[in-house]
Amino acid sequence: MIFAVLIVLFCALLALWNKLKPRGPSPPVYPGALPILGHAHQLYGDPIHFWVIQKKMYQFSLDNGGVSEIRFGPHSVYMVTDPDDSLVVANTCLNKPYYYEFAKEMFNRGLVTASLTTWKPHRRLLYPAFNMQVLATFVSEYNTQARNLVKALTSEVGKEPFNVRHYLVNQLLKTVCQTSLGLETKDKSIDEDYANATEDLFMLFVERLKKLYLHLPWIFAWSSLKARQDQLLKIMNDAMFRVIDRRKAELKGNVDKNKTDIRDVKFKPLLDQLLELSDTQDALSDAEIREHLDTVVAAAYDTTSIAVTYALILLGTYPEVQDRAYKEVQSVLGDEDKDFSKDDLQRLVYLEAVLKESMRMYPSVPCVARSIEADVKLKNYTLPAGASCMISIYGLNHHAIWGPDVDQFKPERWLDPSTLPDNPNVFCSFSIGKRNCLGRLYAMLVMKTMLAHVLRKFLIISDINSITTQYDILIKPADDSQIRLELRSG
Numbered sequence: 001m002i003f004a005v006l007i008v009l010f011c012a013l014l015a016l017w018n019k020l021k022p023r024g025p026s027p028p029v030y031p032g033a034l035p036i037l038g039h040a041h042q043l044y045g046d047p048i049h050f051w052v053i054q055k056k057m058y059q060f061s062l063d064n065g066g067v068s069e070i071r072f073g074p075h076s077v078y079m080v081t082d083p084d085d086s087l088v089v090a091n092t093c094l095n096k097p098y099y100y101e102f103a104k105e106m107f108n109r110g111l112v113t114a115s116l117t118t119w120k121p122h123r124r125l126l127y128p129a130f131n132m133q134v135l136a137t138f139v140s141e142y143n144t145q146a147r148n149l150v151k152a153l154t155s156e157v158g159k160e161p162f163n164v165r166h167y168l169v170n171q172l173l174k175t176v177c178q179t180s181l182g183l184e185t186k187d188k189s190i191d192e193d194y195a196n197a198t199e200d201l202f203m204l205f206v207e208r209l210k211k212l213y214l215h216l217p218w219i220f221a222w223s224s225l226k227a228r229q230d231q232l233l234k235i236m237n238d239a240m241f242r243v244i245d246r247r248k249a250e251l252k253g254n255v256d257k258n259k260t261d262i263r264d265v266k267f268k269p270l271l272d273q274l275l276e277l278s279d280t281q282d283a284l285s286d287a288e289i290r291e292h293l294d295t296v297v298a299a300a301y302d303t304t305s306i307a308v309t310y311a312l313i314l315l316g317t318y319p320e321v322q323d324r325a326y327k328e329v330q331s332v333l334g335d336e337d338k339d340f341s342k343d344d345l346q347r348l349v350y351l352e353a354v355l356k357e358s359m360r361m362y363p364s365v366p367c368v369a370r371s372i373e374a375d376v377k378l379k380n381y382t383l384p385a386g387a388s389c390m391i392s393i394y395g396l397n398h399h400a401i402w403g404p405d406v407d408q409f410k411p412e413r414w415l416d417p418s419t420l421p422d423n424p425n426v427f428c429s430f431s432i433g434k435r436n437c438l439g440r441l442y443a444m445l446v447m448k449t450m451l452a453h454v455l456r457k458f459l460i461i462s463d464i465n466s467i468t469t470q471y472d473i474l475i476k477p478a479d480d481s482q483i484r485l486e487l488r489s490g
Contacts, residue, residue, distance in 0.1 A: 027067040027078060027381050030060050038071025043210040048478055050206065051471035054366065058395035067381055073212050076387040077369070081395030083425035085378040089389050090433025093370035094119070097388035099215065100369065102205045105233055108287075110295030111438060123438065125283055126292065129273045130438050135445055136342045137267040138179045142446050143339035145175040146453035153458065153485060161462070161481035164312055168305040168450070169195055175446060176300045180293060181243050182269035197235040198298045202473040204229055240290045240297075247271050270296060296439065303364040304443050306476045307429075308450055311358040314409055315455070316462025316483050321411055325351050326455045326488075333456070345448050351455075353414035355447055359397075359429040361409060364474050366394040368431055391432060394475075399426045409464075459486040 033039050042053050057079055061068040066082025077097075080086050094116045107113045111123055128134070149171040156162050173195050177183040204225055208214045220226050251272065271293060277283045284292075315322040328350045333340065340348075369390050376383040383389060398406055401421045405413075413419050421427075430437035437443070454460070461484040470478040 024382050025380070027069045028060075028064045029069045029071070030057055030079070033071050036073065037212070038073055038075075040072050040210070040212045047203070047206070047470035047472045048468055050210070051469050051475060054471055055394070058366075058392045058398075061392060062395050062399065065380060067378060070390075073215075076384075078372075078383050078387060078389045079392055079395075080378075080389055081392045081399065082379065083396055083399065083401070083423045086391045086396060086428070086432055087425045088378060089370055089376060089383075089391055090368075090431075090435065092376055093372055093389060094435060095371045095373060097369050097371040099209055099388075102208050103201075105229065106201055106236070107295045107298075108291045110291045111435075112295050112299065119435065122284075122288075122292070125277055126438060129270050130442055132342075132441060134268070135442055138442075139342050139345070139445065139449070140267075140339065141175060141178050142449040143453070145171045145178075146450045148174070149450060150453050150457050153454070157458070157485050157487050159484070161484050163480040164482050165305055165309040165477065168308050169301060171450070172301040172305050172308075172446070173297075176297050178269070179442075180270040180296050180300070182247060182271055183243065193235055194239050194297075195301070197232040198302065201229065201232050201236075202302075204232070206472045236294060237290065240293055241286070244271065244275075244286055244289060244293075248275060251275060300439060300443065300446075302474060304446055306364040306474055307355070307359055307362075307443070308447050309477060309482065310362040311355055311447070311451060312454065312460055312483055313462045313464050313467060313477070314358050314361075315354065315451075316460035317464040318409060321354060321409070322455070322460060325354055325451075329452050329455050340449055340452055342445075345445060345452070348448055348452060349415065350411065351448055351451055352444065353411040355444065355451070356414050356427070356429075357409055357411040360427055361397070361407075362469075362475065363393045363397055363429040364476075365429075365431070366471065366475050367392045368435075391428075393428050393431070396426050396428050396432075401426050457488060459488055460484075461486065
């Protein structure tokens with residue numbers, strides 16, 4: 001009881017200090033804040049409710065000049081939806097706020113959660129592994145897994161609407177494991193247990209975020225969530241360390257025979273590249289390698305499966321868009337049942353427009369947060385040091401600068417640069433600024449390959465208006481009934 005009283009007293013004093021200390025004009029505060037709690041009480045509820053509240057917070061910022069304030073207990077979080085201000089924050093505030101620490105036991109020094117001092121040199125090390133020359137060597141594997149996806153989906157033809165993301169997670173996890181870890185398709189080292197553990201951890205992090213008292217490490221340490229987190233982390237860590245140890249053993253003794261540069265055209269999984277850096281430059285420890293691989297694997301298969309799911313739902317909702325995309329695929333390959341090359345994929349410009357528009361409307365990651373360590377001057381306000389800032393990707397993607405059709409699904413807007421907003425910062429589904437997504441080219445190639453193979457085989461039927469969205473770190477469909485499939489004739 002005494003601990004609870006002390007916590008309340010501390011929050012009250014900190015809130016009073018924040019209120020009384022001198023500052024310039026302040027952004028409008030989102031409605032409904034309570035004394036001491038702020039807006040924390042509004043976040044309680046299931047993931048569907050959580051997304052409803054988040055959208056209202058984004059919209060409030062959009063309606064009030066692009067910057068607003070949200071209060072979690074004594075802590076101020078500034079919601080930014082102005083594109084210019086968002087870029088200032090993204091490039092000025094490079095460290096993540098304290099609540100990213102909740103995910104650090106999972107990703108630790110991975111690029112998503114790493115501190116600035118770790119992020120800078122590690123991103124520089126990893127960057128060559130994601131250039132187009134390296135990614136082009138993975139296209140054969142993209143095709144293999146896309147064909148496996150089509151084969152699996154055939155069992156759903158002519159049936160009731162089903163959860164297509166379940167199939168996508170399975171095949172994308174295999175794709176990522178082959179290109180990142182060098183695992184064969186039949187290898188079960190990283191399997192559905194790993195995927196389930198990842199998703200459960202994401203939900204656990206959101207649960208902790210919503211409950212202010214669990215922000216305190218000594219309370220969280222005694223909670224049932226901490227015990228569950230430890231179980232899930234063990235599943236992930238054991239699986240990844242097994243892969244690393246086995247791969248090191250496989251490569252041992254073959255260094256001279258197989259030594260290649262990252263820039264060589266030979267297929268070379270990310271793990272091999274990291275092990276080479278560790279061996280030749282002593283740049284990364286096994287623990288750091290695991291953390292980067294966990295980040296890449298979890299981020300790649302999960303965000304990508306969501307993006308492809310929404311693209312399929314939207315294609316099924318708009319038959320004219322689907323027909324145009326299908327005809328483009330046919331124009332590139334004709335009736336031949338052959339794989340797509342890198343050049344073929346680059347010719348699928350309308351399909352890429354479909355993906356970009358789908359990701360604009362339904363970004364897998366709806367926001368990113370930054371720690372404000374020194375006062376940051378924006379156009380109309382100065383954000384104070386000690387607070388944190390939320391850059392709303394969803395809000396930017398739905399900014400009025402897109403025009404009166406901002407809420408309409410219109411892939412053709414991407415085909416003519418003159419119809420796009422002059423400010424490039426309003427599309428940031430791969431994040432914004434210096435800490436943007438390193439794997440964006442990888443993701444686009446994978447997604448285009450999968451969509452092209454599915455379109456070539458199936459007619460997709462769906463209705464985006466019947467789909468409910470939920471939020472647990474990522475936004476995703478809450479419904480199992482997502483799409484129906486029919487075989488294309490001919």
